[in-house]
Amino acid sequence: MLRRTWIAAMFSAGVVVPTTASAAQGHMEIGTEANSEGSVAGVFQFRIEGRNEVFEAPLRHCTRPITVEPGLVSVRWIARPGIQLVDIYTLPEGRLVDSDVAHGRATVVVPQGDISTQTVAIFRVEITSADSERTSD
Numbered sequence: 001m002l003r004r005t006w007i008a009a010m011f012s013a014g015v016v017v018p019t020t021a022s023a024a025q026g027h028m029e030i031g032t033e034a035n036s037e038g039s040v041a042g043v044f045q046f047r048i049e050g051r052n053e054v055f056e057a058p059l060r061h062c063t064r065p066i067t068v069e070p071g072l073v074s075v076r077w078i079a080r081p082g083i084q085l086v087d088i089y090t091l092p093e094g095r096l097v098d099s100d101v102a103h104g105r106a107t108v109v110v111p112q113g114d115i116s117t118q119t120v121a122i123f124r125v126e127i128t129s130a131d132s133e134r135t136s137d
Contacts (some may be wrong), residue, residue, distance in 0.1 A: 026070035026110035027118035031062035033128035049074035070112035077104035077123050087124040089122050095119045
């Protein structure tokens with residue numbers, strides 16, 4: 001739901017006519033999944049362009065809901081040693097505008113609305129092949 005701030009109210013013929021100002025808001029979450037079961041574990045970190053916060057998501061889970069301005073939102077995966085990003089997609093489908101898996105970046109569309117209209121950006125990861133070879137010896 002949009003948060004509304006009541007600025008003023010006018011009284012006309014006994015009826016209250018509110019004047020409102022509301023900031024447009026959209027919602028998103030960032031999730032992670034592994035390319036294969038049991039190969040990757042831990043918590044993954046992300047940044048949203050224009051924000052100083054680091055958002056965290058345990059493997060196979062999402063961040064907390066994040067309130068953002070509706071429109072295009074750029075998300076960056078903070079790489080971890082021994083793990084590579086292999087895919088990025090969105091739920092619902094069709095909200096991924098651009099992705100650069102090699103650099104861990106995605107641009108998604110976040111519509112205006114409440115949590116029911118949110119965009120979820122999913123980052124799929126796997127252990128790098130060098131680490132896979134090391135653990136199989």
